[in-house]
Amino acid sequence: MMYYQALIYIPYAILVNIFASYLLTDYWLNVILDKYIGDEPVITRYFDHIVVGGGTAGIAVASRLAENEAHTVLLIEAGPKVSLLYDIPLATPMFQKSPIDWKHRTESQLEACLAMKNNSSQWPAGKVLGGSSRINFNIHVRGHISTDYLSWQYEQDWTKEDVLYYFNKYEKADTYYNRSPNKKQFFSHQPTHVTPIATAILEAANELDFNTSFDMNNDGFHISRRDGGSFSLTPVSIRTGARLSAEHLYLKSRKKKNLTVLTNALVTKVLFKHNFEANGVMYNRFDQVYKVHALKSVVMSAGTLNTAKILLSSGIGPAHQLKPLKIPVIADLPVGENLQDHIITGLDMITLEKSLDLTFKDFISPINIFKYFFKGTGTWTHPGCEAVGLLQLPSDKKNYSVSSPDLQFMLLPYGVSSDAGAAYFNHLNFKNEIWKEYFQPLVGRQVISLAPVLLHPQSRGYVKLDINHEIVVQPNYLQKTHDVSVLVQGMKLVKKFAETKPLSKLGAMFNTKHFPGCQKYKFGSDYYWECYIRHMTLTSYHPVGTCKMGSIHNKSVVDHSLRVHKLNKLYVIDASIMPSMPSGNINAVVAMIAEKGADLIKKHCFQRTQKCKITDFLYYGNKY
């Protein structure tokens, strides 16, 4: 980088550091306050329901269960609460590798992640009240509702109508929980702030004959062969400019006396009566070990990796793995198998002659700060992703009425090079030589990323425990040729977008520099793109599937009512139960699962004990 270019980034680096220091201080202050003047730890009390993990799913489940005032509910979260400045959407990338990130990383990949140190991918996840909904990019999509959930269906459960009912229930939760006529319903159909590239991409999509008039979150959304694909501005879960996490949605108002929220408490094991009935959990809090008991249900909502870890540590998992680790087997089930993730690639592939005004000057402009705090608009509300597209790859063999889209496109008005190496390069774990050779020469230029995402990977990975009982994360990225070929077609389409008239008007140029390690292939050939994708294999942050839902003969962990097979009163309700991936970002899908899961628990509890209040049940659990 030239000397004068480096100078430009000095104020940016100072700003980032000041803000990072604030976040850190806020974090430690919250932890210390919780330790010394927070709620008393729950020592040997009994609750009706215990929910492990205060993330997207756990918060929704605990809040819904607590609607029955006759029941007591304990929500246990490993991370702390955080405060106001964490709500700024523009600050989102700063949460990765911070204390509120679990900082998971994958095993070294054989034929993927070749541009990353140790060929390993960093997998962030929220370790904070709100979970990953507190560190995500706020994209709110339901997937391709007409086809994505067909394979989940079982009798009356998980039908298209059922799934729609719970998406709608979640989307109306804000109206229900925060009843104030001045507050808008939580998810907006449009991001609050976009740059001119968003309009240009939608016009380009039109030029390429894709549909741009669909609302992707409409109940009847479907992409036919004729449409081929659909692009729109990104629907986001942002209210009045600020992040709307699960915590904001369900916990910030309508405090319930029968719901106890315990933060900074790490659950290590599920406890059982007669090795069959879950009746509590063990947890560590500020170096003390506690046990707490549940009368009606123990719900695991610790996310795809940690739910699997806790179950395996408790003796629920493949017997052949647990026995050598000297963990007594309670139920021999395929916990940890079926790990899947969306892969994203193609960052920094387009440069523009025009600036999009998303520079440090815009970040620190007093006008933008004023706009954020007083109007809920402006650069600070920028969600990261400005537009999304869903695409069916053409095929004569495909039945379009039951086929899900193959690719998602995410439009980011920046790339790895945009912060001059301050954060993204490190978050994504790139090797130093890749940075120097490929990304650093782009510093100071306006880059954008129209990044293709593989929606339905065929490769399957796993999570298991190592000899120290820590988790090993092996996604087996790009083990199937299908996964590579879908992404190759995605990269070819990015080039087509760069060549459209709307992008040419902004001075768009496709980045034709050979990626380090792929010089021997002709640029743009299928072999070249395969090599590129195997180097630039990035997570889209959507691990799912380690506690797969299905019938017992179907090698699954939970049944269609989300109860762990072979055991009593133990539920899994989070991203880990997904048997297959939805066509899009998964937060809303997890919330839909949680809304349904809470109703299922109410139904079982009612059937078992008849002690639930019938009026509550009819009102909230009216599906049953």
Ligand SMILES: Cc1cc2nc3c(=O)[nH]c(=O)nc-3n(C[C@H](O)[C@H](O)[C@H](O)COP(=O)(O)OP(=O)(O)OC[C@H]3O[C@@H](n4cnc5c(N)ncnc54)[C@H](O)[C@@H]3O)c2cc1C
């Ligand atoms: C960086 C990032 C960006 C993303 N962007 C988007 C997006 O824009 N749109 C979208 O739809 N999806 C996005 N996602 C995905 C989405 O946010 C997650 O899939 C979703 O939040 C998962 O919900 P969950 O309830 O399964 O897990 P989480 O929300 O991760 O919740 C799990 C909770 O359990 C807690 N926990 C874990 N272990 C323990 C333990 N032992 N004891 C106690 N508590 C424990 C965790 O601290 C956490 O709070 C993103 C994810 C990440 C990480």
